[in-house]
Amino acid sequence: MPFDLLSPAVTAALVESLKQTAFMVSVAAVLSTLLGLPLGILLVVTAPGHIAERPAVNRVVGTVVNLVRSTPFIIMMVAIIPFTRLVVGTTVGTAAAIVPLTLAITPLFARLAETAMREVDRGVIEAAEAIGASPWEIVVKVLVPEALPGIVAGVTVALVSLIGYSTMAGTVGGGGLGDLGVRYGYQRFMPEVMVAVVVVLVVLVQAVQIVGDAVARAVNHRIARRRRGGV
Amino acid sequence: MNAPLPSESLAAGLPLAPHPPVSEPVIRIEGLSKTFSDAAGPVLDDVSLQIARGDIYGVIGRSGAGKSTLVRCINRLERPSGGRVVVSGHETSRLEGRALRTARRDIGMIFQHFNLLSSRTVAGNVALPLEVARVPKAERGPRIAALLELVGLADKAQAYPSELSGGQKQRVGIARALATAPSVLLCDEATSALDPETTQQILALLRDINRRLGLTVVLVTHEMEVVRDIASHVAVLERGRLVEEGATFDVLAFPKSPVARSFLAGIVAHELPPEIQATLSPEPQADSDPVIRIVFTGAAANEPIVADLVGRFGLRPNILHGRIDQVAGRPLGVLTLVAGDGGDGRLAAALAHLARLGLHAEVIGHALRPALARRHGGPR
Ligand SMILES: Nc1ncnc2c1ncn2[C@@H]1O[C@H](COP(=O)(O)OP(=O)(O)OP(=O)(O)O)[C@@H](O)[C@H]1O
Ligand SMILES: [Mg+2]
Numbered sequence: 152m153p154f155d156l157l158s159p160a161v162t163a164a165l166v167e168s169l170k171q172t173a174f175m176v177s178v179a180a181v182l183s184t185l186l187g188l189p190l191g192i193l194l195v196v197t198a199p200g201h202i203a204e205r206p207a208v209n210r211v212v213g214t215v216v217n218l219v220r221s222t223p224f225i226i227m228m229v230a231i232i233p234f235t236r237l238v239v240g241t242t243v244g245t246a247a248a249i250v251p252l253t254l255a256i257t258p259l260f261a262r263l264a265e266t267a268m269r270e271v272d273r274g275v276i277e278a279a280e281a282i283g284a285s286p287w288e289i290v291v292k293v294l295v296p297e298a299l300p301g302i303v304a305g306v307t308v309a310l311v312s313l314i315g316y317s318t319m320a321g322t323v324g325g326g327g328l329g330d331l332g333v334r335y336g337y338q339r340f341m342p343e344v345m346v347a348v349v350v351v352l353v354v355l356v357q358a359v360q361i362v363g364d365a366v367a368r369a370v371n372h373r374i375a376r377r378r379r380g381g382v
Numbered sequence: 383m384n385a386p387l388p389s390e391s392l393a394a395g396l397p398l399a400p401h402p403p404v405s406e407p408v409i410r411i412e413g414l415s416k417t418f419s420d421a422a423g424p425v426l427d428d429v430s431l432q433i434a435r436g437d438i439y440g441v442i443g444r445s446g447a448g449k450s451t452l453v454r455c456i457n458r459l460e461r462p463s464g465g466r467v468v469v470s471g472h473e474t475s476r477l478e479g480r481a482l483r484t485a486r487r488d489i490g491m492i493f494q495h496f497n498l499l500s501s502r503t504v505a506g507n508v509a510l511p512l513e514v515a516r517v518p519k520a521e522r523g524p525r526i527a528a529l530l531e532l533v534g535l536a537d538k539a540q541a542y543p544s545e546l547s548g549g550q551k552q553r554v555g556i557a558r559a560l561a562t563a564p565s566v567l568l569c570d571e572a573t574s575a576l577d578p579e580t581t582q583q584i585l586a587l588l589r590d591i592n593r594r595l596g597l598t599v600v601l602v603t604h605e606m607e608v609v610r611d612i613a614s615h616v617a618v619l620e621r622g623r624l625v626e627e628g629a630t631f632d633v634l635a636f637p638k639s640p641v642a643r644s645f646l647a648g649i650v651a652h653e654l655p656p657e658i659q660a661t662l663s664p665e666p667q668a669d670s671d672p673v674i675r676i677v678f679t680g681a682a683a684n685e686p687i688v689a690d691l692v693g694r695f696g697l698r699p700n701i702l703h704g705r706i707d708q709v710a711g712r713p714l715g716v717l718t719l720v721a722g723d724g725g726d727g728r729l730a731a732a733l734a735h736l737a738r739l740g741l742h743a744e745v746i747g748h749a750l751r752p753a754l755a756r757r758h759g760g761p762r
Contacts, residue, residue: 272497274493277459277493278491278498279514280486282486282562283485283562284510284514285483299501372500372542372544
């Protein structure tokens with residue numbers, strides 16, 4: 152990274168911004184996973200023909216998810232300011248940015264998790280039903296574990312999207328890499344800062360993707376892995 | 383359901399003590415019907431049958447006859463539209479929720495495509511029903527080991543299903559189905575995805591389990607050989623109706639319905655090849671000879687009857703078609719022959735002789751001599 156091209160002050164700002172981004176993204180990722188997974192489960196099991204078929208619930212939840220997903224992030228951030236104040240007590244700063252980030256990514260992750268769990272073979276679910284498993288046991292012991300590789304891939308996509316959305320956090324004073332790039336690179340006309348920000352973001356996204364893919368592979372037992380050591 | 387599972391017997395090593403012999407059938411199906419959509423009509427139509435404890439009960443029929451729907455109504459994977467299904471005294475067709483889930487622990491099931499959890503090891507898959515049945519963790523290990531021993535997979539406990547062959551996967555399916563010591567095992571086309579040799583191994587395992595554990599096995603299949611080889615009773619379904627039912631040997635030896643007769647053609651020679659059938663007429667003609675079908679059952683299968691027909695009755699039988707099989711451990715043969723009787727009652731005497739031997743012989747038609755001559759390459 153071209154850190155030596157940057158002044159110590161700018162480097163310090165870059166590190167600070169990276170920390171802010173990392174904080175926003177990781178907290179929002181944890182929260183939207185915790186909120187999105189149950190939502191995804193709800194979308195799967197209430198669908199017609201599934202283990203807890205509830206067409207009305209399914210339609211309502213699906214519609215809400217779609218509504219939130221179709222709201223542009225920049226508008227949502229401003230629109231939910233009263234809600235943000237209610238939750239974190241302030242409407243500016245890194246913590247305040249976490250609320251809209253979580254709200255925006257939760258429905259995305261819910262859909263990704265839903266897709267992964269919908270792929271779970273009907274026959275495997277029936278085998279669990281035949282064993283006497285309850286709907287809850289089927290969710291915990293069958294749906295989620297069987298869909299885990301897809302769910303992990305969904306977390307990866309959500310993380311990458313979060314990194315992208317987090318660059319807009321400057322709008323609510325959340326700081327972070329995007330904010331740094333705009334303030335130094337654009338407003339103070341320091342293109343090298345802009346470039347540095349982009350480079351850091353690219354590296355960050357790559358790292359997330361590589362780790363995400365590795366984890367997804369590690370939890371995937373659907374395809375026989377070639378045994379290590381050539382035994 | 384036996385709420386506390388007989389875990390000691392499994393832990394102490396199989397076999398389990400056989401279920402006590404009870405005359406009450408373990409499965410009673412009364413007037414069962416199932417309709418998926420009114421437009422398509424009933425998939426099951428007023429099916430009634432009983433399955434005795436310890437039986438291997440085959441259900442056969444063409445694709446779409448309703449076989450899968452029938453077994454799936456037994457453990458309520460499918461909700462019957464009408465009628466009753468009673469398993470071990472529990473009317474599964476009326477149970478819901480927790481009561482149904484508890485009843486299901488007494489009914490194991492294995493599937494054509496195995497339906498194992500890819501996310502769990504072999505041991506983990508067998509553990510699932512034990513977890514669901516709230517078997518304490520300390521008891522699970524020994525029981526899983528005993529079950530894997532039973533199905534011959536003790537060395538694969540830590541393998542994932544993706545690392546197993548089809549036959550091995552089905553063994554895991556069997557171990558999983560037996561984990562809660564059920565009294566009934568439902569098998570829906572359990573060998574249809576396997577090659578003939580593996581099929582034989584799985585059937586041998588099922589028969590072994592049936593004998594050692596006294597487990598009742600319900601076997602749905604479109605493979606007649608499977609029924610012939612291991613089923614003690616068989617039901618024939620056709621378009622959702624039960625067209626024939628009884629001891630396998632009786633149904634195979636003396637099918638009453640045309641459906642069963644033609645369905646059995648692949649393994650029992652009840653029907654003549656079409657090109658010969660076409661030459662038969664129901665009434666005698668001026669230049670025709672009677673065609674006789676003889677069904678050999680049991681010990682009489684070893685009688686030198688063709689020699690008798692020639693030596694004792696002076697007939698000159700000409701064999702059209704024949705085949706002998708082992709059915710439910712007994713030989714079953716069907717022989718079709720033409721025997722001109724010269725109009726002097728020799729044939730009637732011969733038929734009476736066959737009847738005395740316990741063979742079932744009947745005249746099924748009359749064949750024109752020229753047609754037969756053509757088939758046999760020249761005048762006799
Ligand atoms: N869930 C369902 N919804 C609508 N129709 C169904 C459903 N399941 C089965 N059927 C219909 O019921 C009929 C009987 O199906 P079933 O699966 O019981 O037949 P089968 O005898 O097991 O056939 P196969 O040998 O092909 O497995 C078929 O016509 C099928 O299309
Ligand atoms: Mg079927």
